[in-house]
Amino acid sequence: MSLLSDQDMSDGGRALGPVSARGEGAHAFEGPTATPFRGWPLARRIVLLNFAALLIFAAGLTLFNPFRAPLLTDREQILTQRAELMASVFEAARWEGDAAAAGRLLGSLDLTGLVAVSVHSASGRVLVLRSGPEEQRSAGWISRAYAKLSGSALTTSVRPVPEVLAVTAMQNGGVELLRPLENSGTRLVGIAVPVYGPDKIAGAVGLVSDTAELSALLGEERRLVLLIAALALAASAALSVPLASAIAEPLADLAAAAQIRDGTGRDDRISLPDLSDRSDEIGELSVSLRGMVSALHTRIEANEQFAADVAHEIKNPLASLRSAVGALQIVDKEPQRTRLMEIIDMDVRRLDRLVSDISNASRLDAELVKEQEEPFDLSNTLTQIADHIGLDAANREITFIADLPSHDVRMNGLESRLAQVFVNLLTNALSFCKEGDTIRIWCRQRDHRVIVVVEDTGPGIPDAALEKIFERFYSERPEDQFGANSGLGLAISKQIVEAHGGVIWAENIRPSGAGPETPSLGARFVVGLPV
Incomplete structure (x- = not known):
């Protein structure tokens, strides 16, 4: 065993591509192209409304x-x-x-x-x-x-x-x-x-x-009122026009930048102006729109990459099936035909498992958004999982240690999804351990975070693969486990943990002060979650 990889989720976990994926390529957003407009209509309404209030006030004082x-x-x-x-x-x-x-x-x-x-x-x-x-x-x-x-x-x-x-x-x-x-x-x-x-x-x-004298006096008053109104209108124009421009122009820029492009011969990736330096609602709108557009691009790029990965993964069992079927037509000896039938059966089951995992993974992100987070006791959840995995470990004569808090560890989240993560980590460790090895799960709460650690005394993880193991479809297992996993387990785990605002990483267990050249004593997976 040369690599600690992932194990399939026991309840069919689902994953989406890495949320941090970024691409520089253009994406075509097809749809009707709207003509960009400037903000003058809105600016005109703002200015005219300010003028109207002053004109009504001046007319009222003049006529009444x-x-x-x-x-x-x-x-x-x-x-x-x-x-x-x-x-x-x-x-x-x-x-x-x-x-x-x-x-x-x-x-x-x-x-x-x-x-x-x-x-x-x-x-x-x-x-x-x-x-x-x-x-x-x-x-x-x-x-x-x-x-x-x-x-x-x-x-x-x-x-x-x-x-x-x-x-x-x-x-x-x-x-x-x-x-x-x-x-x-x-x-x-x-x-x-x-x-x-x-x-x-x-x-x-x-x-x-x-009362002509009074009318003359009132006329002077009216002239003074109109003079003040004229000055007020001038001041209103001097203030309203820049204010209207400060409101309407950024909105027009945002709207023009967000128009759906046709993707014909130009970079149609939406690039909104950065107005985050403004400390008003328009600045907040710019930040929100930029974040939304960035998330949209990330989702599209992840889906494109996911589709490419799926196509690549499906080609392998299809190629094996094609070869086995072709060989079956020309082989006459029964032992060879039996072996080819076993390969075909294994590839069919592998395709079925792969398609099921891909189907579940493609829905994970949407389901994480729809599901409602609720408070639950993480300690109780880990205890139930440990009791179940401990029986499997005992049947294989593998020592299983659960060092979990006796008190409640309350947190908000999706209990079933987080349970998938820890089941995957434990079954993953179980698949790489042999008779006489040890698996340990322990949990500690520190301030506003809780740390859950899964350790095993298996062969460990090659240092070059510590990051790759969280990539989709990355799986390199012993020959006796070939085709038994889709390579989505750890990618799904990372997606679920990050959706809860947490982190997950893998490392090798080595003696204190030992360098990378020192053989590892096993593998360790660490999950940090906010509570």
Whole structure:
């Protein structure tokens, strides 16, 4: 016996090619070819949405100015105070309803800012009507547009407060305010205040004011709002365009790189841009996509290599069968025909075993993904396996030692799959041991890892083959075991262990300090698993 190799899984284990396989060749991904697109549509939507929010805000402040109502209220209070002050002047002059006296008194008063001032008799009739001084009012395009939208006029005619308002003020003995803005289409505000004589109400003073000043102020406010909105839009454009590009362009690059290629005269292996230096979601997406594509390429390359290996392995028994069948047709002697029939039977069984193992191995990766990991006691699993293998070892007069923990070793995983690994290692060791040899399995838990070791005192493993024994279909056994194994056992074991985040390796047992030239005392397989 010159090489410690693998033994078939007792329950038909399955394997996939090495997960670390990498290839440089191109792979054709057939399918419809989509035209790569740039990220401008998404960038445009981002920019326009940012602009729309600012435009709606600016339009709302311009058309529905929240400062208009409080300014109008303040203007009404000032107008009321001026009307009451004028009425006090008339009362101090002991005015009794004379029109000439009313004209003289109005001539002494400041009428700036008023459209019209009227003095009414006790019956409400207008005795005197004076207009305020002409004021140059300029309305910008914003105020004109607002006046047109709101239906109010920018200029008003000189007219007194309605007589009914003056009569109401004298009857109620207080200030009466009229807001005809919503009704008349003008912006005039009227107010009437009664004037008390020595022994009765002598009349009333009416003031009419235009809110053009307010409109001018509001126009300035609107211009300021629009100026700020324009600056905000400029700032939004300066910030949104780079932001949109930073989002849309990498996504477009990723999408363009991930398009299905036709594989005609060019390297069609998908190569996604590396954006892992970005600390945002796009960087995470790039890392995930690159990992997914890398796994996809690895899977495809492994399948291609697996198919090539299968074809190679099937050719050997087929060639043997062809030779045996050809020889059977020309051989007449019965002992030779019997021997040829034995070869044919052995090759058929070898093909059947090989096809079954290949079928199981091709499904292993998919099944490892689908199966649900569950917590289990590794110590109990190893004990059951050791009890079963120990009986076979005893029947062959091979010493079997199980040094396993008495306490539970809890871990999450696929118990049946890991059991396959340890059954394969033990039966593999059993196949290479002779009468009087020893097999030992021991387990130790260290922090967050558990180590399971299978040792035997067989011939050991050639140092050059320590890595090859985990390759698929690699098997070099004694002649009496030729064709009894497919060479997939250790490859399957490695696949299962690595799927659990563990490691497996093989080494020779030598005295402490001995070099490679020293004959080995046996073989050792080490499995490390996280717990």
